[in-house]
Amino acid sequence: MATITSPAAERRTALDYLYRIGDGVWVATCGILLGALYFPDGLRGASPVHGFLTLLCAVGTLLVFPAFGLYDSWRGRSQAVLALRVLAAWSLVYVAGLVAAFLMHQIGLVSRLWSLGWFASVAWVLVLTRVIAFRMLASVRELGINAKRVVIIGYGPLGHELFQRVLLARDTGYRVVGIYHEGQGPVPGGVAALHTLEDVCAFVRAQGVREIWLTLPMAACRDLYDVVRHFRNDLVDIRWVPDIMSVELLGHRFSEFLGLPVIDLNSPPVSGITGTLKSGFDRVFAAAALLGLSPLLLLIALLVKLTSPGPVLFCQTRLGMDGRPFEVYKFRTMRLHADHGVTQAVPGDARVTRIGRMLRRTSLDELPQFFNVLRGDMSVVGPRPHAIEHNELYKELIDRYMLRHRVKPGITGWAQINGLRGQTDTVEKMRRRIEFDIYYIQHWSFRLDLLIILRTALHGWTGSEVF
Structure with a gap:
């Protein structure tokens, strides 16, 4: 059976590969440039372990960086968290390279000045390039370019809060175009009011909606299932934002239990x-x-x-x-x-x-x-x-x-x-x-x-x- 992919998904996949190759190139380039500064004849005149480390870590970024989510969509994500993930991923690759040199009994030949300078320069370049790209994309999205059309299902307190956050964070590039609301209360101006799931399905397909956000209360489990079932053949992203605020709890946190993601309800923060x-x-x-x-x-x-x-x-x-x-x-x-x-x-x-x-x-x-x-x-x-x-x-x-x-x-x-x-x-x-x-x-x-x-x-x- 042929796999159906959207043009947007194909473009995103191509950009992912470019980003991955680009990160590897930055790692290798910084190593070579630092070698030219620290060694009289560059990396060629230094101990071979320096060239080995440069190549190993450049290839290592292709394997490790995707596991840290560095090539996922940046929409709605914190710039600081993204920078921390970059530093964590590069630190892991760098340490793995040093461990490999140690196991080969070559660690004593590695120049401390070169290795520390290389680590710092790569970290600075990787973070700086992402900050620049992040801000450029934000500027473009504020102009309404590359906007992602969204439908919110459920317009209670949480749905209202989510809509207000979208208005305040225009640089994320989200645009709420429809709201499914069973009640008779009004929806914001300029946003389509959808009263049945059939209306939602028709609207999503006609308006080119890219994401659906579920903000239904915890009691509406059956409604969640109906939404997923209605869109099982549509190429749209569905996000569930659990309406935990409507329940009187001490707190909540996301964790893993028996290998499965869970939400711990009534979890006190002092734990x-x-x-x-x-x-x-x-x-x-x-x-x-x-x-x-x-x-x-x-x-x-x-x-x-x-x-x-x-x-x-x-x-x-x-x-x-x-x-x-x-x-x-x-x-x-x-x-x-x-x-x-x-x-x-x-x-x-x-x-x-x-x-x-x-x-x-x-x-x-x-x-x-x-x-x-x-x-x-x-x-x-x-x-x-x-x-x-x-x-x-x-x-x-x-x-x-x-x-x-x-x-x-x-x-x-x-x-x-x-x-x-x-x-x-x-x-x-x-x-x-x-x-x-x-x-x-x-x-x-x-x-x-x-x-x-x-x-x-x-x-x-x-x-x-x-x-």
């Missing part, structure tokens, strides 16, 4: 490498805090012991990351009493000792939780751990309540520095706290953690709402 870095920061900060505050800790422990009978520390089981129970440490602020469940302190609570009232108002009773951080049960910044009885109560009353347990609880948090400390005697107060906790998880960054720590250190230790 993987970032989670490891945050955990390392927490332990270093906790160790420094305990060392620096050790005189104050000893003084508080002595005062607690002298002013009321009982242990210095109060331990209570709380839920940590992913619901794992742990013992949280606090300085004891109440007299020993029979425990009939968890009853929050109220103004004038007779159970609170005189020194305990001062500790609670200044949050100094929380300082032993730095030991919890060292143990890995808690973080310096995160949602405050609630009593288990409160978890059982509020998880049925407040939507997404238990999502706060997808990260480690913290000594301080975004809710606390925004005034949501102390007693939560109403469901609305707890709901507000949960909203701030979820916001922190969704927008986590080291900068946000440092901001919370700084604000806590300056004025986050006291409050009239703490009894």
